Amino acid sequence: MSLKKLHDALQAAMKAARVPSPVASKVLVTVDEAASRFRVSSLQELFNMPEWYQWLFIIKGIVAPIARLLRSEGYCNAVYHVVVALSMVDDRIGDIVKEWIRDRCRAGLDPCCSSPPCCNVQA
DSSP, X not given: XXXXXXXXXXXXXXXXXXXXXXXXXXXXXXXXXXXXXXXOOBHHHHHTSOHHHHHIIIIIIIIHHHHHHHHXXXXXXXXXXXXXXXXXXXXXXXHHHHHHHHHHHHHTOOHHHHOHHHHOOOO
């Protein structure tokens, strides 16, 4: 259970969102950088770590940077595909991402919450 599952899911999400290859490559590099920074080499290893560490890796290492990247590149619609793809990799990842989105929406911190047609990530 390596991080290949994450890569494959994100590649499929980028393809579904029709994100060009150069931007999709940046998305995958973000995952690799997070894996290196947080020293996570597999999903099994990740899920053996404390929940707060899982949250850091998934949200601060992957989801938030990818969402920022996609928005800055003009592919805000792809954020929805990323959320769905990551949620399908594992229920635990899906739960963490959905909770993060709910918290951001309640606090009014996410532009996707006020413009759902753009990102469509409301939980």
